[in-house]
Amino acid sequence: MTTVYDVPPADLINAVAEELKASGKITPPAWAAYVKTGVHTEMPPSNADWWYVRCASVLRHVYVDGPVGVSRLRTHYGGKTKNRVVTGRTVKGSGSIIREALQQLEKAGYVKKQKDGRHITPEGQAFLDNIAHKVKMRLVEKIPELARY
Template identity: 55%
Template structure:
């Protein structure tokens, strides 16, 4: 059986983001057109559909690392802040983005809250595994594994 671990991350995230964009369960908030993804960024994302990509990336990360909390996801999506002449320093990503994405994924039934953080539900696991199976069929070298 094909799982998330068997396919390249970029292909999986792109395909899941397309699925999220086409269904009504995951919606981009109104404020997502105006915000940066963290204090370490200088500008907002150039991609207008970045919210769906971030939700797809978060559900993949929860699948792989779960149970996982907001703070560890903030650390994952953080980066180095350019402070001019002074040395760069690591800053965490936006907590509001991670939290709202997790709430939407919970409402869609893909993620649930447990004692240690959040984990993927059986429906979410099935959703990601189906997409992984579709992706692996399209890649001829990976289909034989």
């Protein structure tokens, strides 16, 4: 049985983002085209499908690190400010983006909210594990030595 831990995160997140976009359960908000992802960034994301990638990444983090809340995810998606004179400091990422992504994932049935934070549902776990299996099979086709792992 293949799980999220058995495949590279970047490959998994890209595959999950494609699946979320194709399913139609996740839709970017109207403001997503104009917003930055945090105070530490200067420009909005250049990827047109960045909303699906962020939702896929949030879903993976809930799976791996759950239960998690918005504040803990803001810390993960934060970065360092780039001030010119003063040394940069670490700041948190946008809470609105993470909150909206979690709410959409809840409506899709992949995440549930409880008292101690957001948890992955059995449907969400099965969704991620199935995509992880597909990603692993694609990797095995490219590199046959990975089949024994």
